Amino acid sequence: MDSMLTASISGWWQDFQGDLILNFLVDKRYLFLVNGLKITIQVSVFAILLGMLLGFTLAFFKLSPIKPLQAFASAYINVIRGTPVVTQLLIIYFVIFGSVNISKVLVAVIAFGINSGAYVAEIVRGGILSVDRGQTEAGRSLGLSYKQTMTHIVIPQAVKNIFPALVNEFIVLLKETAIVGYIALEDLTKGADIIRSRTYDPTMPLLSAAIIYFVLTTALSKGMSVIERRLRKGDQN
């Protein structure tokens, strides 16, 4: 009985080692994951930066008293949130940049940045509205302009309030970039899929990709909780 168990465990272990070697070491296939991860991170980081830039701008458009700016921001947000991000990515790649030779990474950054901008805009708008009106009034009554009051008083407090939501948006974005394979960009998911197509073993490469995503998103949300707790300690008022 005992020897049978030992034999089956050692047999499984040998298969596992064989799979590992086949999927990751032969032809340096692990490089598909490493390079894919680099692309995933590159696209996510630059897209969230672009998304924040667009999001903050759109939020101010939406809060501004100028009607055309409001209308533009609302239309932007509605269209982006009302259509799938895959479709947006394909349109930007094949329609907008269809006839130009442009880096796929850049296309992905633009597509996800534009998409994320709509979501960030709503987060930022909510954050600004959540700051007590008395703060704006105090700033204005001291003779600060609207812009100075925003920059020095409202936005610093709003950013503190929306920080968790922004990190969350980044986590969502990071996972959504897994669809860039649609424009044949080799990110983490596509990299894993390429290994699968070479080794005919779907389990190990795809599970590995999933584990890497999971580790990244977990680290991000844990890091966020730590920073959030530190921010909260400073102020209740």
Add this chain to the structure above:
Amino acid sequence: MIKINNLHKRFDDLAVLKGINEQVHPGEVVAVIGPSGSGKSTFLRCINLLEVPQEGEILIEGLSITDPKQDINKLRQKVGMVFQQFNLFPHLSVMENITLAPVIAKKMDKKAAETIAFQLLDKVGLRDKANSYPNQLSGGQKQRIAIARALAMEPDIMLFDEPTSALDPEMVGEVLEVIKQLALEGMTMVIVTHEMGFAREVASRVLFMDEGLVVEQGVPAQLFGQPQEARTKAFLSKVLK
């Protein structure tokens, strides 16, 4: 000097101010009293345009603040305001709360602003709180810092919107003491208050407002001692025991 002509303010269909004509002379301390909903706070908030009136004119040192061509930020620097809810900036230290506006709006040198801030902290008795944050202060301390913050812009006029209404009773005295000190120094002030004893003691003139109008006004001894209007009498009989 503040000159107010025919001031009207409506919120949607609700008329809050129905034609106010007033003047506040340099060095005057004007207390505004009246039942809640009488428009006292709205009146005060119109003076620095936190509320924009639909009709009428407000002149500060001869300049119309209701004129859209006026630089409202410059004018507001001359008019300090203290709020019921303090409205200190929670993300900034006490020192930063006080120096922010002088440095940003007046382009004052940071060192110079800090020197002024320390003088003001001495005045309100809170020098040792310079590096504290608002959430580390009591209500009375917050309000004294708020007063120092407004004074840092070196205003000609100070507006107080029920400065002690959000305070625990034992902290009212320390705030009133600071305001009294300012009165003695000759600061021009308009104070909306429910503290009748304080109004009587510190004000040079008292306005009684009801239903969007100034019903009666006079020196404290007269207004509190021999009110002429029925509404004033009714109000005072309720608030003075």
